[in-house]
Amino acid sequence: MKKILVSCMMAFISMAALAQGGGKYSEKVVFQNDDVIFRQIDEHTWEGNGHLMANETVYIVEGNDKAVLIDAGTNIPGLRKIAEGITSKPLTLIVTHVHPDHTGAAINDFPYLYMNAADMVGVPEFMPEYKGEKRFLKDGQVIDLGGRQLEVVFTPGHTPGSTTFVDKENGYGFSGDSFGSGNLLVFTTLRTEVGTCNLMSAYMGKYGINKLYPGHYYGVNAETKKRVEDIGTLCSDVLTGKRKGEKADKPTLDLDLVVTDFGANVRFNNNAIK
Numbered sequence: 001m002k003k004i005l006v007s008c009m010m011a012f013i014s015m016a017a018l019a020q021g022g023g024k025y026s027e028k029v030v031f032q033n034d035d036v037i038f039r040q041i042d043e044h045t046w047e048g049n050g051h052l053m054a055n056e057t058v059y060i061v062e063g064n065d066k067a068v069l070i071d072a073g074t075n076i077p078g079l080r081k082i083a084e085g086i087t088s089k090p091l092t093l094i095v096t097h098v099h100p101d102h103t104g105a106a107i108n109d110f111p112y113l114y115m116n117a118a119d120m121v122g123v124p125e126f127m128p129e130y131k132g133e134k135r136f137l138k139d140g141q142v143i144d145l146g147g148r149q150l151e152v153v154f155t156p157g158h159t160p161g162s163t164t165f166v167d168k169e170n171g172y173g174f175s176g177d178s179f180g181s182g183n184l185l186v187f188t189t190l191r192t193e194v195g196t197c198n199l200m201s202a203y204m205g206k207y208g209i210n211k212l213y214p215g216h217y218y219g220v221n222a223e224t225k226k227r228v229e230d231i232g233t234l235c236s237d238v239l240t241g242k243r244k245g246e247k248a249d250k251p252t253l254d255l256d257l258v259v260t261d262f263g264a265n266v267r268f269n270n271n272a273i274k
Helices: 002-019 079-086 105-109 117-126 190-207 225-240
Strands: 028-032 036-042 045-050 057-062 067-070 091-094 112-115 133-136 142-144 149-154 163-167 172-176 183-185 211-214 246-252 255-261 264-268
Touching: 028 079, 036 057, 036 079, 045 079, 057 079, 057 211, 067 079, 079 091, 079 105, 112 117, 117 133, 149 190, 163 190, 190 225, 190 264, 225 255, 225 264
Parallel strands: 067 091, 091 112, 112 133, 172 211, 183 264
Antiparallel strands: 028 036, 036 045, 045 057, 057 067, 142 149, 149 163, 163 172, 246 255, 255 264
């Protein structure tokens, strides 16, 4: 099942990448090999793109005392060593959700990781070989890196335990697949996603968050407050009957319905409407 999910998601996300015109990066390349390219977002933040799942993206966020690696990609050999060559700070792995393009083989280089407990339901399927300790995040928890903080915001919808990490001071965050990088797959319910979009829109407005770096970053597709609101509108319109999901030409797993507008797609199935 894990291999099927990877193949289906790869095909879908690859089509999404083409629709967005491929990668257009302004960030400076600081490391590159056959498996990953790391670019520098700012003095203490880097994004790394793997090549197996359409630019599955990991992030290094550094403070004065500590650093975190957000997600682990699909299969990036030596990821921990690469990351520790970019930051000199002690490194901890935190994940946005448990899908295999975010918790790939590199998680085995870490004796423990932090995740949302709501995604434990997916661990037997997507992380069966991980023998390390799974530590649980709390909604609203602050991760103190020393002179820099990330706030944990639970953003379920894509998966039950999807999570966003927000740097309020710098005005951006890291959202994994919570808002789909422009192409959202809803494996829970549309009602759940609407609640998440409403919460994040209000949060971004209250704290001046300008953008969220997604789990599949192409240099031009950071999530904005408007994009979050547009995703929420698409999901809400289906629930109220204003829009109807069209049959997808190429269903992704059992997500056979799609709504498209505002330059974004939302894929779901009938169970998501209940």
